[in-house]
Amino acid sequence: MDKKADAQVESSQPAAPHPTGQPVDLSVLRAEIDRIDAAMHALLIERSEIIDRLVEVKRSRGAEAGSAFRPAREASMMRMIVDRHRGILPLDTVEGIWRVIISTFTYVQAPYAVHADLATGEAAMRDTTRFHFGFTVPFVAHMGATGVVAAVAGSKGDLGLVPAFAAPGTGAWWTALEGENAPKIIARLPFVERADHPAGLPVFCIAHPVTDGAVTEVETWSLHVAGWTAQAARALAPLAEVLAVPDRGLDGAALLASIPVGGDVGLETVLAALRASGASVRSAALVGSHASRYTHSPLAAASKAIPLARG
Numbered sequence: 001m002d003k004k005a006d007a008q009v010e011s012s013q014p015a016a017p018h019p020t021g022q023p024v025d026l027s028v029l030r031a032e033i034d035r036i037d038a039a040m041h042a043l044l045i046e047r048s049e050i051i052d053r054l055v056e057v058k059r060s061r062g063a064e065a066g067s068a069f070r071p072a073r074e075a076s077m078m079r080m081i082v083d084r085h086r087g088i089l090p091l092d093t094v095e096g097i098w099r100v101i102i103s104t105f106t107y108v109q110a111p112y113a114v115h116a117d118l119a120t121g122e123a124a125m126r127d128t129t130r131f132h133f134g135f136t137v138p139f140v141a142h143m144g145a146t147g148v149v150a151a152v153a154g155s156k157g158d159l160g161l162v163p164a165f166a167a168p169g170t171g172a173w174w175t176a177l178e179g180e181n182a183p184k185i186i187a188r189l190p191f192v193e194r195a196d197h198p199a200g201l202p203v204f205c206i207a208h209p210v211t212d213g214a215v216t217e218v219e220t221w222s223l224h225v226a227g228w229t230a231q232a233a234r235a236l237a238p239l240a241e242v243l244a245v246p247d248r249g250l251d252g253a254a255l256l257a258s259i260p261v262g263g264d265v266g267l268e269t270v271l272a273a274l275r276a277s278g279a280s281v282r283s284a285a286l287v288g289s290h291a292s293r294y295t296h297s298p299l300a301a302a303s304k305a306i307p308l309a310r311g
């Protein structure tokens with residue numbers, strides 16, 4: 001059956017009855033869908049116009065020309081979007097749609113590329129990059145985080161994605177972030193974590209230091225220690241998330257420690273724990289910051305979204 005005939009047969013079938021008891025024709029519902037699609041499209045066009053005005057305001061305030069990415073704003077938008085969602089459209093879809101909207105509006109303000117380290121697994125890193133940045137933003141593949149950091153350092157406003165987990169052979173790439181003008185960690189993705197996230201690979205997003213819109217809920221510190229032992233690793237485990245790789249000499253290690261700001265544990269606590277375990281700390285450099293990890297729980301959301309039956 002051709003599509004037109006198919007549509008006619010379908011639309012001649014009465015759809016599920018309306019709550020008033022009257023059957024509703026499919027064509028009526030499709031007209032509603034067209035109306036909603038047109039309204040959504042018009043809103044996106046209106047959003048573009050607001051972005052034009054936002055660019056003017058940023059320019060008039062002398063904002064940096066490099067990148068339009070504002071980590072604090074994006075983290076808070078993604079939390080709001082996920083928290084208000086309800087209905088049968090999967091959350092993964094909603095999050096993906098807004099990641100593409102926001103990343104593309106970032107791109108139209110100031111073009112950038114995303115450099116990604118594929119060394120720990122090409123498929124997962126590609127999925128993650130496309131989920132968070134869409135297909136309009138150019139994707140540049142690298143084999144190793146060091147190449148990603150170098151590419152970001154040499155660019156005007158590009159972003160880099162590197163694994164936020166320990167993987168064999170990754171090396172202490174974060175030591176290249178130590179200089180004052182070197183790139184820094186500015187975000188950790190996904191902004192909203194949950195079980196079965198379709199692009200759940202934990203990655204750090206790297207960029208030139210952000211002076212406008214940085215978020216400092218978690219600081220990332222590059223530490224060089226001597227006397228790195230299993231005991232030292234155990235002492236740090238409850239205090240901070242740590243990536244560690246061998247560095248300079250037999251028992252030396254380069255660490256990347258993520259330490260929440262304003263909590264019970266600060267950099268001093270971490271350094272004291274290292275010293276108490278017999279390690280000595282040769283240097284500590286702040287190499288970035290990002291929003292706190294934010295976890296979405298479907299059960300908590302469901303109990304919030306579905307009103308309890310009364311009576």
Ligand SMILES: O=C(O)C(=O)C[C@]1(C(=O)O)C=C[C@@H](O)C=C1
Pocket residue numbers: 054068069070071073074101102103105106109
């Ligand atoms: O709020 C801004 O500063 C914007 O540039 C707008 C916008 C968006 O599209 O909503 C785009 C890029 C930023 O990373 C954050 C948000």
